[in-house]
Amino acid sequence: MADTISKWSPGSSYGPVLSQTDLYLLNTDLEINPVLTNSNPGFQLLFNLNTGQTSGFNADARDRDLPFSAKEEPATLPRVSEIIIITEYTPWCTVVKNPNGVAMGDICSAIWKDYTENMVTDKEFESLAPRVQDQVRRHAAASANNGMFSYFSPAQLPTRFRRVDWLRDKVFFEKLARRDPYAKARLGFSAPNIFVMLLNS
Numbered sequence: 001m002a003d004t005i006s007k008w009s010p011g012s013s014y015g016p017v018l019s020q021t022d023l024y025l026l027n028t029d030l031e032i033n034p035v036l037t038n039s040n041p042g043f044q045l046l047f048n049l050n051t052g053q054t055s056g057f058n059a060d061a062r063d064r065d066l067p068f069s070a071k072e073e074p075a076t077l078p079r080v081s082e083i084i085i086i087t088e089y090t091p092w093c094t095v096v097k098n099p100n101g102v103a104m105g106d107i108c109s110a111i112w113k114d115y116t117e118n119m120v121t122d123k124e125f126e127s128l129a130p131r132v133q134d135q136v137r138r139h140a141a142a143s144a145n146n147g148m149f150s151y152f153s154p155a156q157l158p159t160r161f162r163r164v165d166w167l168r169d170k171v172f173f174e175k176l177a178r179r180d181p182y183a184k185a186r187l188g189f190s191a192p193n194i195f196v197m198l199l200n201s
Contacts, residue, residue, distance in 0.1 A: 008033055010072035010103070017079045017101040023192050030076040030178075030192045033104055038175035043070070047173035049199070050143060050164050052112035071105030080193050085111065085176070086186055087197040090166055091124065093187075094197075111173075111197070115164040125161065140165040167199065174198040 018028060034040040043066060044057040056066035075083060079101030085094040096102050096110040125133065137157040143165065144158060164171060175198050180190035187194070 007077070008070070008073045010074070014074065014077070014079055014101070017081050017099065019081050020191075020193070023080065028078060028192055030078065030080065032176055032178070032195065033070075033073055033075050033077075035070055035073070035104060036075060036107070036176045045173060047108050047111075048171055049112060049115050049167065049173065050171045052108070052116070054108050068105075068108075071108070072103050075102045075104050075107055076193070082193060083107065084191070084194045085197050086183065086194065087199065088182070089170055089199055090163065091127075092118075092163060107176075108173075115167070116162055118163050120161045120163060120166055124166075128166075135168050136161055136165050139168045169201040170199040172200050174200045 018026070022028070023030075035043055035045050038044060042058055045068065046055045046057055046065065047053070054068040054071070056068055058066055075096075081097060081099050081101065083096045083102045085096065085107070086092075092114070094111050094114045096107050098106050120136075125136070128136065140158045140161050176195040177198065178192070178194070179196045182196055183190040183194045
């Protein structure tokens with residue numbers, strides 16, 4: 001366990017940060033930080049895309065949340081200057097950049113900002129089935145009402161929506177994974193730094 005922790009400790013004692021070009025030329029496989037793959041037995045990341053709140057959970061300490069003290073740890077080894085995150089739940093890509101190497105805190109911050117600061121376009125909203133549109137409206141209204149679901153008349157429902165509203169109840173980060181076939185189907189290409197984000201309710 002100590003080896004795993006020291007391997008991911010923040011600091012400058014790593015090799016150079018790989019650029020996008022370096023990744024393509026070297027065809028380097030990236031190892032994703034175990035916290036982001038939900039495979040660290042001592043810390044499960046609790047990240048709410050709606051609020052941006054991050055903390056952790058440990059089955060041996062169920063009575064309290066743990067602080068997300070590993071924010072400065074590298075997201076991947078080797079470190080990279082850019083990571084692209086896609087998900088099966090939305091049509092968007094979140095691009096995370098840090099010239100000193102993308103850290104786990106960079107990923108949480110970029111995803112939260114992308115999903116709460118950017119609005120769904122009219123064309124994107126119209127692509128949803130009517131039933132899903134109604135669910136998005138009601139989740140957006142509940143979010144504006146501090147998460148409290150109650151009856152909303154059509155006149156009370158919002159007409160503009162943040163990207164996080166599109167997710168409805170799936171606002172909790174589960175993990176990142178590399179899925180080249182999905183990346184190719186979605187983007188037309190795959191790369192070592194393109195990851196798929198899984199979410200849960």
